[in-house]
Amino acid sequence: MKPSIDAATPLMSWSADAAQRILEYVARVSDEDSPDHVAPKERIAVFDNDGTLWCERPNYVQAAFVVDELSARVQQDPSLSDSPVVAALVAGDVDGALRHGGLGALAEVLLETHAHIGAEAFTERARSWLQSAQHPQLGRRYVDLVYQPMLELLDHLRAHQFRTFIVTGGGVEFVRAVSDDLYGIDRDDVIGSAVQLDLARHDGRIELIRQPAIFGSPNEGAPKAINIQMHIGRRPIVAAGNTAGDREMLEYTAGSAHPTLCLAIDHDDAAREFAYEGASVTQPDAESLRDTARMQGWTVVSMRDDWNRVFATSTLL
Amino acid sequence: MKPSIDAATPLMSWSADAAQRILEYVARVSDEDSPDHVAPKERIAVFDNDGTLWCERPNYVQAAFVVDELSARVQQDPSLSDSPVVAALVAGDVDGALRHGGLGALAEVLLETHAHIGAEAFTERARSWLQSAQHPQLGRRYVDLVYQPMLELLDHLRAHQFRTFIVTGGGVEFVRAVSDDLYGIDRDDVIGSAVQLDLARHDGRIELIRQPAIFGSPNEGAPKAINIQMHIGRRPIVAAGNTAGDREMLEYTAGSAHPTLCLAIDHDDAAREFAYEGASVTQPDAESLRDTARMQGWTVVSMRDDWNRVFATSTLL
Numbered sequence: 001m002k003p004s005i006d007a008a009t010p011l012m013s014w015s016a017d018a019a020q021r022i023l024e025y026v027a028r029v030s031d032e033d034s035p036d037h038v039a040p041k042e043r044i045a046v047f048d049n050d051g052t053l054w055c056e057r058p059n060y061v062q063a064a065f066v067v068d069e070l071s072a073r074v075q076q077d078p079s080l081s082d083s084p085v086v087a088a089l090v091a092g093d094v095d096g097a098l099r100h101g102g103l104g105a106l107a108e109v110l111l112e113t114h115a116h117i118g119a120e121a122f123t124e125r126a127r128s129w130l131q132s133a134q135h136p137q138l139g140r141r142y143v144d145l146v147y148q149p150m151l152e153l154l155d156h157l158r159a160h161q162f163r164t165f166i167v168t169g170g171g172v173e174f175v176r177a178v179s180d181d182l183y184g185i186d187r188d189d190v191i192g193s194a195v196q197l198d199l200a201r202h203d204g205r206i207e208l209i210r211q212p213a214i215f216g217s218p219n220e221g222a223p224k225a226i227n228i229q230m231h232i233g234r235r236p237i238v239a240a241g242n243t244a245g246d247r248e249m250l251e252y253t254a255g256s257a258h259p260t261l262c263l264a265i266d267h268d269d270a271a272r273e274f275a276y277e278g279a280s281v282t283q284p285d286a287e288s289l290r291d292t293a294r295m296q297g298w299t300v301v302s303m304r305d306d307w308n309r310v311f312a313t314s315t316l317l
Numbered sequence: 318m319k320p321s322i323d324a325a326t327p328l329m330s331w332s333a334d335a336a337q338r339i340l341e342y343v344a345r346v347s348d349e350d351s352p353d354h355v356a357p358k359e360r361i362a363v364f365d366n367d368g369t370l371w372c373e374r375p376n377y378v379q380a381a382f383v384v385d386e387l388s389a390r391v392q393q394d395p396s397l398s399d400s401p402v403v404a405a406l407v408a409g410d411v412d413g414a415l416r417h418g419g420l421g422a423l424a425e426v427l428l429e430t431h432a433h434i435g436a437e438a439f440t441e442r443a444r445s446w447l448q449s450a451q452h453p454q455l456g457r458r459y460v461d462l463v464y465q466p467m468l469e470l471l472d473h474l475r476a477h478q479f480r481t482f483i484v485t486g487g488g489v490e491f492v493r494a495v496s497d498d499l500y501g502i503d504r505d506d507v508i509g510s511a512v513q514l515d516l517a518r519h520d521g522r523i524e525l526i527r528q529p530a531i532f533g534s535p536n537e538g539a540p541k542a543i544n545i546q547m548h549i550g551r552r553p554i555v556a557a558g559n560t561a562g563d564r565e566m567l568e569y570t571a572g573s574a575h576p577t578l579c580l581a582i583d584h585d586d587a588a589r590e591f592a593y594e595g596a597s598v599t600q601p602d603a604e605s606l607r608d609t610a611r612m613q614g615w616t617v618v619s620m621r622d623d624w625n626r627v628f629a630t631s632t633l634l
Contacts, residue, residue, distance in 0.1 A: 041497070041503065119546050120552065123550075163505075165505075172547075172550070173550065176550045180358070186358065187549065187550030187551055188480075188482075188505075188506070188548060188549045188550060188551070189505070190550070194547055197543045197546060197547070199539040199542055199543060199565060201568075205572040206542060206565065206568050206569045206572050207572075208542065208543055208546050208569075215533075215547070216532075216533070222516040225516055225523060225525065226514045226516060226525055229436050229514060229525050230489075230511055230514070230532070231505060231548065232504065232505040233440075233489070233490065233493045233504030233505060233507070234504055234505070235437065248516060248523065251518075251523050252523045252525075255522040255523050255524075
């Protein structure tokens with residue numbers, strides 16, 4: 001089957017060329033008569049979140065959430081800003097916060113902000129914040145800055161019996177708060193960085209309490225590939241990312257015995273979003289994913305040239 | 318809606334009373350008109366595996382697998398049995414193996430047996446073994462010793478838009494090798510104990526290599542509740558287990574804001590299977606789950622009285 005591009009195309013927000021490439025790939029693995037047919041259970045697609053499914057500039061959405069909540073707490077208890085890291089963060093000066101003690105001290109403050117509360121309470125709080133929080137420059141709520149072309153890709157894959165998963169360096173409970181509303185991806189199909197949970201009993205009822213420490217490693221780089229195996233138990237055949245922290249996830253996918261589709265989203269659109277090279281938090285000096293993708297023969301998606309529109313055309317939350 | 322028990326009942330292998338209790342619960346949370354209606358996304362059901370979904374006596378199936386594979390290796394390299402732990406294990410003497418160095422030395426040998434191979438290769442090997450391996454006493458393959466009443470319960474829950482998950486103290490990759498065939502539960506819906514994986518590149522292709530060490534904690538006791546939150550992100554409303562290692566999973570479930578169904582399988586059927594008190598590996602002296610269930614008002618399932626038949630009526634693998 002040769003897919004045709006017309007008004008009824010499921011990838012309306014993609015350029016004709018880019019859409020054609022994706023449609024051909026999906027037909028190739030899902031068409032019953034294709035020599036490259038892949039059984040539905042093996043049709044696993046994994047997506048980075050920040051910078052791949054929604055905007056990550058100038059700050060990660062979750063970082064804005066933590067700073068907002070920290071600021072509210074400082075208003076109630078001004079002595080908290082005796083800490084120079086807290087004071088810099090609340091003033092919106094992340095570089096300043098880093099100068100006062102490095103990444104370790106910064107991480108400690110961030111982790112402490114939502115420690116000692118229940119995992120379920122945290123999800124409710126994140127969801128509530130996301131319902132109204134506005135991007136500082138783009139004049140929309142963060143939840144309205146999901147990428148329309150990627151929503152269409154998720155839909156097209158699922159229409160062809162793919163299972164879609166988020167594999168994020170961000171906090172798993174933060175992304176889960178809205179993953180179903182924004183992306184149609186249920187909570188158990190989100191893999192991310194996690195904090196340690198402790199079991200506590202209150203009035204005979206178990207609650208799982210967030211601790212101010214990461215569980216295992218942040219979900220960036222090699223841990224993305226490892227956590228895909230830990231959580232899903234199958235090697236994906238489709239993957240999309242935008243930073244060096246997604247490299248191993250795409251490489252793991254590319255190593256499948258089946259035909260694969262590996263997408264590197266290139267943020268080259270200063271007019272509609274931002275133009276930047278996606279950097280990995282844990283590997284700031286690594287080769288850009290765009291360069292890796294060119295070397296490996298993966299598909300580089302130019303936001304400027306391949307996307308007819310960028311942000312969601314309807315309100316999802 | 319009052320469900321009626323007749324020849325068309327979906328819980329044919331359960332006694333009329335036990336079936337009625339389950340059918341009423343499922344109707345109560347899934348019936349649109351019920352005041353206790355629970356949204357489908359919240360209909361999460363979690364099941365222990367060994368002793369809850371299939372037979373765990375006289376040995377865990379996975380232990381039999383490891384000993385079989387270790388024995389094959391000793392035949393190729395007899396010097397391996399210079400280790401008294403290995404020699405005792407290969408002779409089928411687990412107590413003897415424990416006497417020679419305790420649980421730590423035993424775990425080391427077991428973990429080493431399948432270390433240094435790829436996660437995908439391990440799954441294939443486990444699946445291949447399970448296709449033929451026979452139970453030492455019951456005259457059937459292990460895979461034919463899944464419990465028919467529990468298969469019917471899984472089906473009935475899924476027919477009412479429940480999601481079903483396995484939460485096992487066993488190795489996640491071992492259970493995943495057959496979870497879909499035996500239980501209709503896909504690999505990503507299996508949560509279990511895991512070994513550490515290392516990322517390696519061979520000829521430019523990533524493989525994830527099993528290490529001889531547990532990742533985090535064994536999935537027993539409090540970790541079962543914590544890993545449910547880590548993996549699923551929702552508190553279950555149905556849970557089933559058979560040992561003290563399942564207590565926290567059932568307690569976490571019982572703490573839901575919705576009506577819950579907590580089942581403790583009581584192995585009291587020496588005629589058809591085995592009669593024993595399910596012990597937790599990590600908490601051998603803990604209160605039996607049957608006693609906890611009675612205290613907490615959970616449902617104790619008597620294998621002898623509540624199950625009309627015990628083992629699967631058809632071949633699943």
